[in-house]
């Protein structure tokens with residue numbers, strides 16, 4: 480297939496615009512790197528159900544779903560009502576609020592192996608807190624991360640993303656992070672065995688998106704669990720994206736004996752959130768009644784609005800809803816396998832998540848370049864995905880929209896080829 484791709488929207492706009500509507504008020508025109516699909520981007524105006532509209536008047540099928548967060552689509556009436564009630568009741572307080580306890584109750588009911596919750600404002604914060612807890616309890620400083628797994632933008636965990644991501648992180652911090660190859664059981668075993676008393680935590684993602692949405696093997700998970708038990712290393716599972724794949728997330732589905740699970744995105748119902756769910760032994764470091772309590776702040780952590788939106792989201796996401804989006808996801812991938820496969824692309828993922836992956840690409844730079852071009856080809860056809868080709872199916876979709884959208888994706892890939 481030809482590598483000289485041509486997507487008119489991207490190439491033409493590249494020379495004339497800077498950022499969304501040419502805004503020089505934002506560095507490079509963008510508020511975050513994740514949104515930079517080129518030197519220019521449309522801006523969002525409104526969303527309803529599985530549709531959103533941009534400032535050019537274009538209607539888009541929202542498969543981005545705010546980077547997988549909006550599991551019930553945009554402005555779901557039940558979630559809007561819950562947030563409106565919480566807002567009318569005072570927005571946020573300098574006292575504990577009852578929502579926080581009710582949300583926590585839902586999380587530990589879903590992840591039956593864990594007992595306590597601490598809320599934060601993002602997935603990154605939850606992961607940062609997990610690492611601090613692990614270091615404080617073990618008295619060790621080093622952490623093991625899997626090459627290519629994204630765990631947010633905190634200093635300790637970013638080195639998984641390669642040399643470019645290491646800029647601005649002190650050498651001393653980088654030296655505390657050991658990066659192990661994905662699914663390499665021997666490398667994981669050897670790394671720990673060489674000096675087990677150095678490691679505070681092993682970080683795992685059960686469907687790492689940036690690696691290409693392929694699950695870790697049973698053998699890899701078994702080894703991580705064994706090493707963590709043998710050497711008292713915290714096993715930390717990042718379910719910021721994958722929690723929407725099962726009632727108790729993939730931790731429960733794959734029977735992973737995690738000490739700490741980090742959540743975010745979907746559990747906030749579209750509002751900012753992070754959560755650390757853990758075993759009491761590990762969570763004890765956050766008990767303010769203890770003299771050696773760890774520092775964890777966050778003016779808006781556990782704010783009533785995020786809690787209310789999150790609770791409504793979880794209540795709507797029962798087994799029937801999970802089966803519905805899981806079935807739609809399977810149908811979506813099945814319909815894409817052949818037309819994408821013809822051009823070397825693969826619809827990877829599981830359940831309600833799919834990543835449109837250029838399996839023929841030689842390195843990360845080529846993968847990203849291809850996916851940006853696909854993004855624009857899809858945008859021209861009225862479909863919004865994430866910059867990395869991630870598609871997230873929401874409960875408000877049906878077979879009709881899934882089939883039509885899959886056909887538009889097949890057409891876009893055909894055009895790129």
Ligand SMILES: Cc1ncc(COP(=O)(O)O)c(C=O)c1O
Pocket residue numbers: 546600601602603604606629630631632684688717718719720743744752
């Ligand atoms: C697997 C994973 N972990 C952590 C994060 C960080 O979450 P947040 O963007 O809420 O800080 C992300 C964000 O995309 C993620 O995909």
